[in-house]
Amino acid sequence: AQSVTQPDIHITVSEGASLxxxxxxxxxxxxYLFWYVQSPGQGLQLLLKYFSGDTLVQGIKGxxxxxxxxxxxxxxxxxxxxxxDAAEYFCAVGRAPSGxxxxxxFGRGTSLIVHP
Amino acid sequence: DAxxxxxxxxxxxxxxxxxxxxxxxxxxxxxxxxYRQTMMRGLELLIYFNNNVPIDDSGMPEDRFSAKMPNAxxxxxxxxxxxxxxSAVYFCASSWTAGGQETQYFGPGTRLLVL
Numbered sequence: 001a002q003s004v005t006q007p008d009i010h011i012t013v014s015e016g017a018s019l020x021x022x023x024x025x026x027x028x029x030x031x032y033l034f035w036y037v038q039s040p041g042q043g044l045q046l047l048l049k050y051f052s053g054d055t056l057v058q059g060i061k062g063x064x065x066x067x068x069x070x071x072x073x074x075x076x077x078x079x080x081x082x083x084x085d086a087a088e089y090f091c092a093v094g095r096a097p098s099g100x101x102x103x104x105x106f107g108r109g110t111s112l113i114v115h116p
Numbered sequence: 117d118a119x120x121x122x123x124x125x126x127x128x129x130x131x132x133x134x135x136x137x138x139x140x141x142x143x144x145x146x147x148x149x150x151y152r153q154t155m156m157r158g159l160e161l162l163i164y165f166n167n168n169v170p171i172d173d174s175g176m177p178e179d180r181f182s183a184k185m186p187n188a189x190x191x192x193x194x195x196x197x198x199x200x201x202x203s204a205v206y207f208c209a210s211s212w213t214a215g216g217q218e219t220q221y222f223g224p225g226t227r228l229l230v231l
Contacts, residue, residue, distance in 0.1 A: 043225055044207070044222040101220075103161060103164065
């Protein structure tokens with residue numbers, strides 16, 4: 001069965017500092033990997049996704065993530081955090097589809113706090 | 117595009133009552149997903165429809181939960197009878213499925229409180 005671990009429940013950074021959110025997955029085959037962001041009272045918004053090809057993936061809002069198969073990781077990074085980035089971040093791994101859409105399994109999330 | 121629309125946004129009900137949550141997917145999308153988010157269990161997939169047909173309902177907790185998709189533009193998630201442990205945020209998401217590499221778009225969620 002697929003699973004996702006986000007080791008950090010909370011991360012606190014200062015505005016302008018760099019950010020890295022960790023994600024480790026467990027999956028028997030080549031995974032589909034995703035990062036979503038959830039602002040308070042809102043649904044989830046896709047930041048970026050990896051299906052194949054280049055292991056460094058660029059997303060929206062200046063985020064990027066790197067797929068490292070040897071480490072079973074898909075860490076999210078941003079070089080300079082803005083106060084508006086404060087939110088909950090979810091990593092997800094998708095089971096390969098069988099004639100349909102991928103079925104995602106989400107991590108428990110990492111809450112990002114940004115200090116001015 | 118209006119995005120995925122869910123109603124109501126908030127629902128407060130008493131234990132034993134029937135609750136119906138509604139979802140309108142993005143026009144043209146052919147896959148629809150219902151998720152539940154709680155502090156205890158995180159974000160879980162309840163059921164997934166493709167072309168209005170339920171494909172995977174293994175996440176539906178028990179017989180008290182049922183979901184329907186009578187047409188491509190509407191889906192309901194019903195809880196009957198409701199229990200306090202059903203209190204959660206329920207999300208609907210939709211996508212255009214084409215080889216499995218599509219993006220799921222989430223609605224704003226329905227926050228359910230069962231007293």
